[in-house]
Amino acid sequence: xxxxxxxxxxxxxxxxxxxxxxxxxxxxxxxxxxxxxxxxxxxxxxxxxxxxxxxxxxxxxxxxxxxxxxxxxxxxxxxxxxxxxxxxxxxxxxxxxxxxxxxxxxxxxxxxxxxxxxxxxxxxxxxxxxxxxxxxxxxxxxxxxxxxxxxxxxxxxxxxxxxxxxxxxxxxxxxxxxxxxxxxxxxxxxxxxxxxxxxxxxxxxxxxxxxxxxxxxxxxxxxxxxxxxxxxxxxxxxxxxxxxxxxxxxxxxxxxxxx
Amino acid sequence: xxxxxxxxxxxxxxxxxxxxxxxxxxxxxxxxxxxxxxxxxxxxxxxxxxxxxxxxxxxxxxxxxxxxxxxxxxxxxxxxxxxxxxxxxxxxxxxxxxxxxxxxxxxxxxxxxxxxxxxxxxxxxxxxxxxxxxxxxxxxxxxxxxxxxxxxxxxxxxxxxxxxxxxxxxxxxxxxxxxxxxxxxxxxxxxxxxxxxxxxxxxxxxxxxxxxx
Numbered sequence: 223x224x225x226x227x228x229x230x231x232x233x234x235x236x237x238x239x240x241x242x243x244x245x246x247x248x249x250x251x252x253x254x255x256x257x258x259x260x261x262x263x264x265x266x267x268x269x270x271x272x273x274x275x276x277x278x279x280x281x282x283x284x285x286x287x288x289x290x291x292x293x294x295x296x297x298x299x300x301x302x303x304x305x306x307x308x309x310x311x312x313x314x315x316x317x318x319x320x321x322x323x324x325x326x327x328x329x330x331x332x333x334x335x336x337x338x339x340x341x342x343x344x345x346x347x348x349x350x351x352x353x354x355x356x357x358x359x360x361x362x363x364x365x366x367x368x369x370x371x372x373x374x375x376x377x378x379x380x381x382x383x384x385x386x387x388x389x390x391x392x393x394x395x396x397x398x399x400x401x402x403x404x405x406x407x408x409x410x411x412x413x414x415x416x417x418x419x420x421x422x423x424x425x426x427x428x429x430x431x432x433x434x435x436x437x438x439x440x441x442x443x444x445x446x447x448x449x450x451x452x453x454x455x456x457x458x459x460x461x462x463x464x465x466x467x468x469x470x471x472x473x474x475x476x477x478x479x480x481x
Numbered sequence: 482x483x484x485x486x487x488x489x490x491x492x493x494x495x496x497x498x499x500x501x502x503x504x505x506x507x508x509x510x511x512x513x514x515x516x517x518x519x520x521x522x523x524x525x526x527x528x529x530x531x532x533x534x535x536x537x538x539x540x541x542x543x544x545x546x547x548x549x550x551x552x553x554x555x556x557x558x559x560x561x562x563x564x565x566x567x568x569x570x571x572x573x574x575x576x577x578x579x580x581x582x583x584x585x586x587x588x589x590x591x592x593x594x595x596x597x598x599x600x601x602x603x604x605x606x607x608x609x610x611x612x613x614x615x616x617x618x619x620x621x622x623x624x625x626x627x628x629x630x631x632x633x634x635x636x637x638x639x640x641x642x643x644x645x646x647x648x649x650x651x652x653x654x655x656x657x658x659x660x661x662x663x664x665x666x667x668x669x670x671x672x673x674x675x676x677x678x679x680x681x682x683x684x685x686x687x688x689x690x691x692x693x694x
Contacts (some may be wrong), residue, residue, distance in 0.1 A: 233502075281490065288493050305501035339483055342492075422491045445484065453482045466492075467484040472500035 225266035235297035247286045257321035300335040303470035339468030348438035351460035356392045412438040439474040563591040566654035573642035588656040608632040617664035
């Protein structure tokens with residue numbers, strides 16, 4: 223039966239037709255369909271979305287998609303990654319027609335990510351640690367703390383609440399100040415920066431509070447310097463930085479909705 | 482510091498499902514003509530971020546199913562009792578603070594009439610067919626008809642108001658059980674003529690209705 227649709231993984235800067243082997247979803251053969259100097263990285267499929275209620279199956283598909291994009295990035299340099307399950311109906315000719323129609327837009331985006339990759343940065347802080355240091359630094363708060371120890375239980379409780387509130391306010395000011403400073407430092411070393419909405423915290427950072435989460439488009443030769451900047455934050459007491467990458471520029475494809 | 486290449490499954494999913502290029506809706510319809518997003522797949526993966534919660538929910542679901550299954554077999558009939566009709570309906574309850582129509586399955590058997598609640602698996606109302614008198618009441622809406630059950634067992638006596646969507650089959654089953662429904666059939670009234678209180682109650686019972694199915 224004719225495979226009359228193409229599943230799109232990414233757009234790469236390559237002008238020839240090559241095979242990446244059977245590395246696609248469901249072990250399909252992944253290949254490029256070139257148009258001028260760019261190409262769509264695809265596999266042939268039936269014109270229907272990959273869909274399932276089976277979680278394990280869904281994960282397998284998504285991981286295969288991710289793997290193909292990584293391989294394309296290794297082989298062809300920076301690519302424009304596509305979201306999962308983008309399928310264009312038609313044979314290679316339909317892809318060619320579509321590439322032709324969107325050529326300048328795709329090329330512009332490819333040029334933008336050329337020699338660059340996406341990195342994610344998450345800055346965490348330890349609230350308790352920050353709170354104890356804020357307390358030690360502030361004479362007024364230390365006085366209040368001393369008073370609490372001398373007071374009766376009922377009054378000590380109320381004063382304790384007041385102290386907690388004051389500490390909390392000072393911690394958030396302190397954390398905010400650091401967030402602003404780090405943002406300026408990071409911004410000076412990246413091409414583009416986006417605030418990441420994903421609030422997920424890995425296990426080894428559990429118990430810490432997330433101060434900031436960014437996705438950055440970084441030039442390959444700037445990644446090391448960015449690492450040094452982040453080192454400075456990471457070395458500050460009470461703060462920890464998570465730095466991951468290089469990833470395909472998922473957050474920086476302007477052609478998010480291609481026509 | 483060196484960037485790590487390690488990425489959790491949650492992050493990969495977030496990236497691949499929420500970011501990256503897509504084709505716009507026009508193209509899906511005019512060129513591709515196919516749905517591009519696997520909705521089921523997204524639903525299957527949606528719980529990834531709350532995997533723990535998901536696990537808990539799975540357990541909860543299994544437990545509640547088991548409980549439900551146990552309850553299903555709890556309905557025990559009397560010796561020689563035979564079910565003549567099972568139909569969906571309501572019982573009017575105005576004991577306590579709130580008055581409302583309680584939905585359940587009305588069972589007419591060869592010996593009694595009872596309202597069975599599948600969950601939590603109990604008989605809410607029960608009356609022996611002996612010494613039972615059934616009177617037609619004014620219909621509540623075009624769809625809902627009401628009956629009044631008057632019963633007395635020994636020294637105890639009482640009455641209950643019940644409602645059914647299909648009055649015909651219910652009365653027919655009662656007849657088979659040897660009970661003649663008294664009172665003239667009164668045409669249903671229009672919903673907007675109903676008393677405020679009744680209207681409110683019906684809305685409540687419809688809400689319950691949905692939750693049962």
